[in-house]
Amino acid sequence: MPSANGISRPDFRRADGRPVRALRNAGTTDGRTVDVHLRDDLVHAVVPADGAPAGELDLDLTGYLLLAAPADPHIHLDKALSFDEIRPPLGDLGAAIAAWEDYGPRLTVDNIADRARRAALRALSYGTTALRSHVNLLPGPDPLRGVRALLRVRAELAAVMDIQLVALAPFTVPDEAIHEALDLGIDLLGGHPHHTPDPEGNLRKLLRIAADHGVGVDIHTDEQLDPGMLTLEQLAHAVRDRPASTPVTASHCVSLGMTRPDVQARVIAAVAAARIGVVTLPITNLYLQGRDHLAGKPRGLTAVRALLDAGVPLGAGADNVQDPFNPVGSGDALETAMLLVTAGHLTPQESYTAVTAGAREIMGLPPAGPRPGARADLLAIRASSLREAIASAPPDRYVVCRGRLVAAGRSERSAVTALAD
Incomplete structure (x- = not known):
């Protein structure tokens, strides 16, 4: 859809899942203008733009930057957008857990x-074409309400995005419920051993159940500031000899960022040797951690720079979106990337890699992006550079998943803003 200045705009009518043959006149992060040709769900060729008019199955991306579509390796869809419904008190992690558990009996599968x-659709509209959601096994007589709800959503959205599910098992939930969740088709097993009376024992139980079902694990790990809580190191030693086909992810790992440099180096070496992927979750950890520090508040993030320097796969996710654990957040991966720049001191490229290639590696997904042979999961955004895209998060976007246009958004640039003299 051309605008008054002749520059193409996204057209909502075209975001109908149709296959895309070519993305024309797209900007790249290295300053080129290219045509990207797709074949089925893969990028077939990337060539200098030839100025050819866009055909019926092409998109004209003049003025847009073409990027790999984000993937979110850690979100809680079962909790998302529940803040106004629950109306929890604002507080730390303990208060958030209590508010969620108190509301639990009122949760239904449909809700x-x-x-x-x-x-999930909001994340897709921003460009996220794959996500991994944790889903709580709930207390009470029907602990699998959330599991059944998210299995339904995964099936409904299978044509437009990849969704992986992790059964988040509190230590109070019977083992039978964990087995049943995995039998229903949940992809991975998770938990939070550091919040149990016996962290090492709970960790080993979760690993044993996962091994019995032949699935990987994604463990909430050391989501606290105590430098002496290093379940991450126990996890690394426990899984070092596992089959290479069994994925292991450690999420949060907050206390790693609080340890002495020598301890940090020792733990990271064990993590690297065990081939564990680490997911950092800046918005929720910045919100929840350090509330009792009246001065010199810690940032509550894991040791992102040291992990990257050691070659550990690093992903980053939205975690909680407007729920008792975080009253704000949009679910936009560019928000996560921006926070990694400001709070984690990563470069814009490193930050965007954490929400794209790093996340996909941890999730076991094929590489994506505008290069030959990659999965055609792509985000086109109206920006001239990656830094500008992260800084401004423009709403003008096209989202392509597996070679099909699945979302488009635009802003009305003709709107007039009145400013006071």
Whole structure:
């Protein structure tokens, strides 16, 4: 759709899942203007733009930057968008857990599925074509309400995005419920051993159940500031000899960022040797951690720079989106990348890699992006550079998943803003 200045705009009518043959006149992060030709769900060729008019199955991306589409390796769709419904008190992690557990009896399959669907589609509209969601096994007589809700949403959205599910098992939930969740088709097993009376024992139980079902694990690990809580190191030693085909992810790892340099180096070496992927979750950890530090507040992030320097796969996710654990957040991966620049001191490229290639590696997904042979999961955004895209998060976007246009958005640039003299 051309605008008054002749520059193409996204057209909502075209975001109908149709296959895309070529992306024309797209900007790249290295300053080129290219045509990207797709074949089925892969990028077939990337060539200098030839000025040819866009055909019926082409997109004219004049004025847009073409990037790999984000993937979110850690979100809680079952909790998302529940803040106004629950109206929890603002507080630390303990207060958030209590608010969620108190509200648990009122959660229904339909209620959870509705919010999860809206949150997933919101993420898709921003450009995220793959996500991994944790889903709580709930207390009470029906602990699998959230599991059934997210299995429903995963099936409904399978044509437009990849969704992986992790059964988040509190230590109070019977083992039978964990086995049943995995039997229903949950992809991975998770938990939070550091919040149990016996962290090492709980960790080993989760690893044993996962091994029995032949699935990987994604563990909430050391989500606290105590430098002496290093379940991450126990996890690394416990899984070092596992089969290479079994993925292991450690999420949060907050206390790693609080340890002495020598301890940090020792733990990271064990993590690297065990081939564990680490997911950092800046918005929620910045919100929840350090509230009792009246001065010199810690940032509450894991040791992102040291992990990258050691070659550990690093991903970053939205975590909690407007729920008791975080009252704000949009679910936009560019928001996560921006926080890694400001709070984690990563470069814009490193930050965007954490929400794209790093996340996909941890999730076991094929590489994506505008290069030959890669999966055609692509985000086109109206920006001249990656730094500008992260800084401004422009709403003008096209989202392509597996070679099909699945979302488009635009802003009305003709709107007039009145400013006071």
